Amino acid sequence: MTWQDDAGRDLVRSFGPRMAMFVRGEGAYLWDADGRRYLDFLAGIAVTSLGHAHPVFVEAVASQAATLAHVSNYFATPPQLALAARLKRLAGTGESGRVYFANSGAEANEAAFKLARLHGGVDRPRILALTQSFHGRTMGTLALTGKPALQQPFLPMIPGVEFIDSTANALEAAMDDRVAALIVEPIKGEAGVVDLPEGYLAAAREITQRHGALLIIDEIQTGAGRTGEWFAFQHAGITPDAITVAKGIGGGFPIGALVTFATASELFYPGTHGSTFGGNPLGTAVADAVLAEIERADLLANATERGAQIREAIARIDSPLVSGCRGAGLLVGVGLRHPVAKDVVLAAQARGLIINAPNDDTVRLVPALNIGDVEIDEFATLFADALAAVATQSTDRKDSL
Known part of the structure; x- marks a missing residue:
């Protein structure tokens, strides 16, 4: 039996299948049951303001x-x-x-x-x-x-x-x-x-x-x-x-x-x-x-500064999927030109990045308020890779029709 089997048997189905089994968190990172590390840009849906296991x-x-x-x-x-x-x-x-x-x-x-x-x-x-x-x-x-x-x-x-x-x-x-x-x-x-x-x-x-x-x-x-x-x-x-x-x-x-x-x-x-x-x-x-x-820690100023930094990083990604960003501070919605947001989320998770799709054509980014340069640089690389993978898959699907 796997944890997926346990979850499918014991938990109500209103949430659908769980996407991972996380066992530990520290700062902006999560670790799953297999020991793999993920960069968390969802923060429990805008909940873990200080990241995971913050000393305070x-x-x-x-x-x-x-x-x-x-x-x-x-x-x-x-x-x-x-x-x-x-x-x-x-x-x-x-x-x-x-x-x-x-x-x-x-x-x-x-x-x-x-x-x-x-x-x-x-x-x-x-x-x-x-x-x-x-x-x-x-x-x-x-x-x-x-x-x-x-x-x-x-x-x-x-x-x-x-x-x-x-x-x-x-x-x-x-x-x-x-x-x-x-x-x-x-x-x-x-x-x-x-x-x-x-x-x-x-x-x-x-x-x-x-x-x-x-x-x-x-x-x-x-x-x-x-x-x-x-x-x-x-x-x-x-x-x-x-x-x-x-x-x-x-x-x-x-x-x-x-x-x-x-x-x-x-x-x-x-x-x-x-x-x-x-x-x-x-x-x-x-x-x-x-x-x-x-x-x-003046994290209101950090939210403003880092939010702008994330938007600039996304603007530098050369992707045919991205139409622009919405929101304010560290509540960022990345608009997509096609209804592939869930594919982007899965591609990002496969690369070690946790993000979220509130609907079919938007990716939501809500990292911890104390996010910094290192995490944003890592995010930009992983997100660009995920977008590229989905764009390639979309092209392949069109070519096969």
């Missing part, structure tokens, strides 16, 4: 686990309060901000859904979201996700959510005083790292504010410094009513949060939401340490 992460897990791991939300703990204060400061909520802790991005977005309902009540039953958006796979967050194919097996959805195009005109046309909230991703990661139109967030802030609707920004993939700011909304110079965060804030430890601003911070009251494990001292201590290290 390891120390935070070990020291807090040896001190206090869980007490429930009937009680407060120092790590919980410290992380809440840090998130408020980094997001710029001011004193009026509040933080709800969850265990994942989907749970953070579930809390955001409830926040919208509390704000809207019976008079504002409408919630707006964008087509091709992705906010999670729970029944609540799936209702917010603008991908009909994902919703189809689970219909009917929770009512009240409407999907609009990602333009200010579409928002203006859809908006009225019965809308409770608009929820948006600043960059649509699962749609292929698709940027919102220039000026969209500023327009969305003005339109929602004018109609008394909440603006909720899903920063789960874009937060924790990935785009070169702590949160992507900060590039637009606006103040939302709430943001959701997860993934990179924990550096590999499962944690999510809803961060509220101003009057939205007063909407939850005792009994309206909760989580047994949300905000436990182990998770919050690790996330606080990860964010502190991102801040100490």
Whole structure:
């Protein structure tokens, strides 16, 4: 029996066949069960912000686990309060901000859904979201996700959510005083790292504010410094009513949060939401340490610099497949001229490079925020080889027809 047999027999099939069996990680590298090393430019889908087995992460897990791991939300703990204060400061909520802790991005977005309902009540039953958006796979967050194919097996959805195009005109046309909230991703990661139109967030802030609707920004993939700011909304110079965060804030430890601003911070009251494990001292201590290290090492600047470096390296690759890059900082979508992204991912893995295809014509690159010159040079070589191999295969297939 192989590990593939074990996985096929024992794990649910919703993820499909596992692509490798990893047993160890260090920095930007992973090792599989056969001892082969891989350069990791996926980082657990924008999760391992500091890379694998970073000393700060390891120390935070070990020291807090040896001190206090869980007490429930009937009680407060120092790590919980410290992380809440840090998130408020980094997001710029001011004193009026509040933080709800969850265990994942989907749970953070579930809390955001409830926040919208509390704000809207019976008079504002409408919630707006964008087509091709992705906010999670729970029944609540799936209702917010603008991908009909994902919703189809689970219909009917929770009512009240409407999907609009990602333009200010579409928002203006859809908006009225019965809308409770608009929820948006600043960059649509699962749609292929698709940027919102220039000026969209500023327009969305003005339109929602004018109609008394909440603006909720899903920063789960874009937060924790990935785009070169702590949160992507900060590039637009606006103040939302709430943001959701997860993934990179924990550096590999499962944690999510809803961060509220101003009057939205007063909407939850005792009994309206909760989580047994949300905000436990182990998770919050690790996330606080990860964010502190991102801040100490100035990894926001590194994300900006290295993201530009990666884009320049890709531009130098002479490949007929590449059409250009999207995204910001170290959230990079490489557009392809043909629907061969999954072939590129497999070719890259065969050469020791881990990347990802969110759709058929996009390759996603989300390496650790502390990535450096050596890793980027290695990436450029491996990625160019993978692109060349797929381009050759595509030519051979055409010639055989």
